[in-house]
Amino acid sequence: MARADPESNRRMSAAGTVVANSAGDMRRLGVQLGQAMGVGDVVALIGPLGAGKTTFAQGLAQGLGVAAERHVASPSFALVNEHPGRTPFVHVDFYRLRTRAELPELGIEEAYDRAATAIEWADRFPDALPADHLQITLAVEDTGGRRLELQASGPRSQRLAGVLAIT
Numbered sequence: 253m254a255r256a257d258p259e260s261n262r263r264m265s266a267a268g269t270v271v272a273n274s275a276g277d278m279r280r281l282g283v284q285l286g287q288a289m290g291v292g293d294v295v296a297l298i299g300p301l302g303a304g305k306t307t308f309a310q311g312l313a314q315g316l317g318v319a320a321e322r323h324v325a326s327p328s329f330a331l332v333n334e335h336p337g338r339t340p341f342v343h344v345d346f347y348r349l350r351t352r353a354e355l356p357e358l359g360i361e362e363a364y365d366r367a368a369t370a371i372e373w374a375d376r377f378p379d380a381l382p383a384d385h386l387q388i389t390l391a392v393e394d395t396g397g398r399r400l401e402l403q404a405s406g407p408r409s410q411r412l413a414g415v416l417a418i419t
């Protein structure tokens with residue numbers, strides 16, 4: 253795994269880049285981040301179909317202590333899945349959400365206060381995110397690996413971004 257200069261991750265709202273050369277790498281990065289997450293942390297996963305958002309979220313679940321038997325898949329139809337763990341893990345997918353009016357019934361704002369949350373396709377409804385969230389934008393590299401661009405928007409997410417940059 254290559255990674256960006258960790259210095260760039262210490263500044264508030266600074267961006268950092270990490271490359272995951274395989275699905276295993278992607279999952280391991282998720283585990284690292286999940287181990288550092290607690291109640292109130294929100295990760296926004298952005299990227300095209302097949303970018304690796306769910307693979308990363310499966311790592312988050314593992315890092316958050318969700319049981320290995322638990323099937324963590326894209327919550328495309330349920331829109332929200334909750335998994336018990338060391339910290340409860342709320343896994344959201346905005347892909348099939350049509351309007352902002354459907355958001356309140358998903359209960360995600362309430363989830364922000366009592367769980368660690370990951371949202372796939374978060375860019376579809378950016379104003380549904382809390383002010384302080386870690387945005388991770390995934391892009392497919394020519395090599396077949398994935399580039400992760402990290403963008404923190406407050407102190408909580410800044411701390412999380414540092415976890416990926418320094419390991």
Ligand SMILES: Nc1ncnc2c1ncn2[C@@H]1O[C@H](COP(=O)(O)OP(=O)(O)OP(=O)(O)O)[C@@H](O)[C@H]1O
Pocket residue numbers: 272273274275276277278299300301302303304305306307308326372396397398
């Ligand atoms: N870093 C990586 N390098 C190579 N392949 C990867 C990487 N990360 C994930 N993959 C593979 O890419 C495929 C798609 O992954 P995944 O389902 O996680 O994407 P997704 O972004 O959730 O897709 P969707 O938008 O359809 O929900 C899987 O086969 C997965 O194993």
Ligand SMILES: [Mg+2]
Pocket residue numbers: 305306307326372
């Ligand atoms: Mg997915």
